[in-house]
Amino acid sequence: MKLLVFVLNNEEFLEEALEAYVEAGVTGATILDSEGMGRFLAYEVPLFAGFKEFMKGNKPYNKTILSVIRDESTLERLKGIIDPLIGGLDNPGTGIMFTVPVDWVAGLVPEEEEV
């Protein structure tokens, strides 16, 4: 099991991204309103106000989607849908996706597959 963390910079893709989650077989996720460090420093900490220029074109806020992924194949399916959807994770400003191992979990929505 893995915890998948996906920071989606362009919120316009949120709906489609969640559709991709469901399609890939993710049964539940938690969506957090989040904000990048650069944006916060440039706009909320006066000492860094001179760096607002660097933030031009960046989205002010983003969404962080947390989900526990039970098996590797779900993750691979999801990556295959999400990556082209948001314009390629290798391109700056699109998003960040990573996983960390999960050694225990409770409260997950059970997977129910048709046979």
Add this chain to the structure above:
Amino acid sequence: MVGIGNRLNSQCVLLDLEAADKGEVLRAMIGALGSVHEVEDQESLLKEILAREDISSTCIGEGCAIPHTQSAQLERSVMAAARLASPLDMDSPDGEPVSLVFLLAGPPRGAATHLKLLSRTARFLHKPELRKALLDAETPEAFLEILEQQE
């Protein structure tokens, strides 16, 4: 790791500087920078620093300010420090007059280094015991050593 110690020369540490306003403080600090590093046009550097000050105050509270700019005049990021003989009102967010000023000037291409030095200086100056030690330092060398010990 980007360190303050190799950006701040003891000749650029001005202890108990007498100055009537922010402009005088910055002029003295730029002069000190110019005595050690290549600064072709000190007046233009002052204008660039003041232009940044116009966006918002670079005071971080607790009697400290970190004016800064990225200028094409500089080859690398360098710093100067001043301890003011008489604390000055410099539009600080907490209303406290400023006693410790750290000036940071670096080239436009070195944004990452500039940001690291700016953040490091601010983080150090948020420590009450460090501020007290800098206010009590007897020589520029001792002032610099206090900063180096933090690094």
